[in-house]
Amino acid sequence: MTRFQARTLLVVVLAAASLGxxxxxGSPLLAPLRAAVQGxxxxxxxxxxxxxxxxxxxxxxxxxxxxxxxxxxxxxxxEIARLQAENIQLKEKESELRILSGLVEYARSQPEAKYxxxxxxxxxxxxxLTYLIFDRGSDDGVIRGMPVVTGDGLVGRVVEVSPxxxxxxxxxxxxxxxxxxxxxxxxxxxxxxxxxxxxxMRFITQQTRLEPGEVVLTSGLGGAYPPGxxxxxxxxxxxxxxxxxxxxxxxxxxxxxxLEIVLIITNFTPADLSPFFQATPTAxxxxxxx
Amino acid sequence: xxxxxxxxxxxxxxxxxxxxxxxxxxRVLAGxxxxxxxxxxxxxxxxxxxxxxxVWGFLGGLFLxxxxxxxxxxxxxxxxxxxxxxxxxxxxxxxxxxxxxxxAGLTASAAYHLMMxxxxxxxxxxxxxxGALTGVMLPSVLIDTLAxxxxxxxxxxxxxxxxxxxxxx
Numbered sequence: 001m002t003r004f005q006a007r008t009l010l011v012v013v014l015a016a017a018s019l020g021x022x023x024x025x026g027s028p029l030l031a032p033l034r035a036a037v038q039g040x041x042x043x044x045x046x047x048x049x050x051x052x053x054x055x056x057x058x059x060x061x062x063x064x065x066x067x068x069x070x071x072x073x074x075x076x077x078x079e080i081a082r083l084q085a086e087n088i089q090l091k092e093k094e095s096e097l098r099i100l101s102g103l104v105e106y107a108r109s110q111p112e113a114k115y116x117x118x119x120x121x122x123x124x125x126x127x128x129l130t131y132l133i134f135d136r137g138s139d140d141g142v143i144r145g146m147p148v149v150t151g152d153g154l155v156g157r158v159v160e161v162s163p164x165x166x167x168x169x170x171x172x173x174x175x176x177x178x179x180x181x182x183x184x185x186x187x188x189x190x191x192x193x194x195x196x197x198x199x200x201m202r203f204i205t206q207q208t209r210l211e212p213g214e215v216v217l218t219s220g221l222g223g224a225y226p227p228g229x230x231x232x233x234x235x236x237x238x239x240x241x242x243x244x245x246x247x248x249x250x251x252x253x254x255x256x257x258x259l260e261i262v263l264i265i266t267n268f269t270p271a272d273l274s275p276f277f278q279a280t281p282t283a284x285x286x287x288x289x290x
Numbered sequence: 291x292x293x294x295x296x297x298x299x300x301x302x303x304x305x306x307x308x309x310x311x312x313x314x315x316x317r318v319l320a321g322x323x324x325x326x327x328x329x330x331x332x333x334x335x336x337x338x339x340x341x342x343x344x345v346w347g348f349l350g351g352l353f354l355x356x357x358x359x360x361x362x363x364x365x366x367x368x369x370x371x372x373x374x375x376x377x378x379x380x381x382x383x384x385x386x387x388x389x390x391x392x393x394a395g396l397t398a399s400a401a402y403h404l405m406m407x408x409x410x411x412x413x414x415x416x417x418x419x420x421g422a423l424t425g426v427m428l429p430s431v432l433i434d435t436l437a438x439x440x441x442x443x444x445x446x447x448x449x450x451x452x453x454x455x456x457x458x459x
Contacts, residue, residue, distance in 0.1 A: 007377060014348040015367055017348070018351070021352075045357065123310060125357045127317060127323060128360075129360050195418035
């Protein structure tokens with residue numbers, strides 16, 4: 001076998017393996033294997049994310065000089081550097097406290113729900129996709145379908161879980177669709193993610209009066225999300241006289257690109273509506289007349 | 291091949307994690323940025339380990355897939371095919387001039403992103419073609435190309451250490 005043939009054979013085998021994964025990657029049979037690889041990978045990811053989060057510019061310590069004055073300057077510079085580093089750390093803590101206060105405030109306002117805090121440890125490795133990776137997984141009781149929120153509103157929902165991490169599809173993902181209602185008029189529609197990170201509310205009747213700034217909430221229809229979570233605000237309306245329905249552009253309440261800590265609602269289980277979409281059994285044929 | 295795997299496994303796992311954490315913070319326009327795993331795979335392929343480069347593409351792609359919400363196997367397939375395309379000349383062309391790895395980086399990065407757009411669209415993911423081409427592919431190709439030169443020379447050095455040339459008598 002020539003080198004070229006060997007290489008071509010290798011490519012064919014690996015491409016076939018990739019295609020096999022593409023076809024059967026979601027199979028439950030592969031789940032233990034995925035978990036075995038994802039576990040250590042998530043641990044490394046968590047460590048790198050924490051190290052990266054803690055990176056702050058550390059000014060170099062000045063070298064001590066022989067003369068007293070230079071020594072004093074060096075001492076003061078060191079003190080400034082220490083205070084600057086401390087100031088950066090305090091600002092970081094303040095920012096973390098502000099986020100946590102918002103989350104506590106939100107949790108207090110919705111006491112019926114149970115929450116689990118999660119830290120962002122990664123984003124999708126493909127720039128064409130928008131999934132987020134958090135440091136909570138099946139070991140913490142997280143399951144597929146759980147909603148994810150912050151104090152400002154809805155982030156998305158869990159779409160994949162490994163023992164130590166979970167992947168979340170943000171509401172701004174183009175494949176995301178949420179049953180929603182307008183806070184003032186109570187009219188309903190569907191909020192879909194847009195390419196580029198925006199939101200659009202569709203299927204709003206022409207009779208609905210839409211005002212910029214109006215709050216849009218989850219309606220709870222479909223059972224995928226609990227009702228009453230803020231999705232965003234109306235930014236613009238597209239109302240055409242020849243169309244049956246109108247659309248509204250929304251500003252998301254949460255910017256998924258600026259997340260650090262979120263809350264996963266753990267006592268909400270998405271409704272399984274699949275039995276309603278299965279074919280209705282046909283009536284048994286009537287017995288033949290004697 | 292054992293040495294290729296021993297170096298590749300930890301290096302590519304770390305590169306995939308860095309791509310998901312640190313490098314994700316430096317994305318420009320609609321998400322364009324450095325595809326570290328692609329650059330490493332390509333660099334190793336051009337450095338002379340043509341079969342090993344293809345295996346690196348598969349492993350690196352799997353790590354990327356595990357840290358992505360996309361279909362498992364998509365990035366692995368795209369990287370295997372990209373490494374294979376880069377290996378076709380067995381380095382004779384790309385290594386004939388110091389700047390030619392740049393051209394290899396440009397061609398391979400463009401091919402990789404086009405394959406990813408095709409695979410994700412085929413798998414049912416909504417991809418804005420215009421945005422993906424101008425906001426993701428264009429800046430990524432540029433950044434990958436610029437990163438290719440230092441990466442290639444570093445990996446060529448590493449390759450020489452791992453697989454030293456036999457002394458000719």
